[in-house]
Amino acid sequence: DVLMTQTPVSLPVSLGGQVSISCRSSQSLVHSDGNTYLHWYLQKPGQSPQLLIYRVSNRFSGVPDRFSGSGSGTDFTLKISRVEPEDLGVYYCLQSTHFPPTFGGGTKLELK
């Protein structure tokens, strides 16, 4: 299975600040169809995960432009600018290029 490694595990932030979360895969996530199936989810406390970014850099419906995704191959980043209280929770990356789909271990975004 493709191993997804997220760093950091914990990320203290001040409201209004900017943060980056890294996600690295054990093999390239470029599919034979040319797409890269790397996605980002946020799990708020007590809730199920919600889709933020799909295929590296596409914001899902309703996701504010404070969230941006980038990267290629095996190295990906989620950036959050002007952090708001509703952004707190655990962020997961997911790869679905290779079977089975696998998640990163999560990055907990919390207040300083």
Place this chain on the structure above:
Amino acid sequence: EVQLVESGGGLVKPGSSLKLSCVASGFTFSSYGMHWIRQAPKKGLEWIALIYYDSSNKYYADSVKGRFTISRDNSKNTLYLEMNSLRSEDTAMYYCAKRTGYWYFDFWGPGTMVTVSS
């Protein structure tokens, strides 16, 4: 509005069986593949099964293959997960999720908790 609501979880003994359900609304259920994903307490997320929109294909994680069966009833807008030979390591919150794109998911239910313990 897409809604997914899981049910059927509970406390069971090792070796027993349980069947989870996920009722969908707010979209054309019969047109979408559906996934089950689980999350052990204080742990990360694990994909466990996918069923195509027409039940023509089913896929499983190695950790549940041969013990779990995914199925659906499009006439009832319902997804199922039949779990047999349950083990303590199957203890988790089980989520159903709607497929979008290539093997990923856009909407998740709130989950149903399964606890396997003697």
